[in-house]
Amino acid sequence: MKTAILAFGSNLGERRGNIESAAAALECAGVEIVRHSSYYATSPVGGPPQGDFINAAALVQTALEPHALLRLAKKIEQDMGRDLHGVHFGPRPIDIDILLYGRLTLDTPDLVIPHPRFAERLFVLAPLVEVAPDWKLPDGKTISSLFNELKTATDFSLQIVEKLP
Numbered sequence: 001m002k003t004a005i006l007a008f009g010s011n012l013g014e015r016r017g018n019i020e021s022a023a024a025a026l027e028c029a030g031v032e033i034v035r036h037s038s039y040y041a042t043s044p045v046g047g048p049p050q051g052d053f054i055n056a057a058a059l060v061q062t063a064l065e066p067h068a069l070l071r072l073a074k075k076i077e078q079d080m081g082r083d084l085h086g087v088h089f090g091p092r093p094i095d096i097d098i099l100l101y102g103r104l105t106l107d108t109p110d111l112v113i114p115h116p117r118f119a120e121r122l123f124v125l126a127p128l129v130e131v132a133p134d135w136k137l138p139d140g141k142t143i144s145s146l147f148n149e150l151k152t153a154t155d156f157s158l159q160i161v162e163k164l165p
Contacts, residue, residue, distance in 0.1 A: 002064075003034075003059065004060050004100060005057060005058070005059055005100040005128060005131065006057065006097065006098060006099065007099050007127070007128070008022055008023070008056045008094065008095065008096055009054070009055045009056075010054050010092070010094050010095070012051070012081075012092060012093040013081075016039055018054075018093050018094045019039070019056050019094070021080065022080065023036070023058060025079070026060070026076065030063065031062045031064065031069070032060060032061040034060060036057075036058050036131070037056050037127030037130040038130060039127075040127055042123040045121065051091065055126075057099070057124070057127035057128045066098065066101050070110065073096035077094050077095065077096060080094045081094075098111065098113060100114050100115075100132075103138070114138070119146050122150050122154060125146055125151075126147065128143050129144050129147040133147075
């Protein structure tokens, strides 16, 4: 089993319910969710005008290799109504990103690990720091150090919507 970290986002429909449904679908496919973050309401970054997102992260255990995990995530997104060929950074019922996968560094046309922009996005780092604060990245930094650096450098604020039990 490999440890990975997934990010979830939703800004269409019942946003929290969409994230919970996506997590349940992952678990039905054999991906064990070890730890969930809180839910965060955040403003969209990039793309056309659209509603606020709910974001979360999960630490998972999986037997799936990275590309198989990506295929599963994309199937869940599509099954939940996401147009995989729609507007880039547009509104979506669910978005599942593989942020980290063990200590793997991967750069292929369809999958880059660590996720190429996660360290620039407080809406990703805030939930991520809850599930894996001490996770070391290839450059030796930890998730918590990235979070603290970005939080200090930006005025972007996050609203915690709800803590998971």
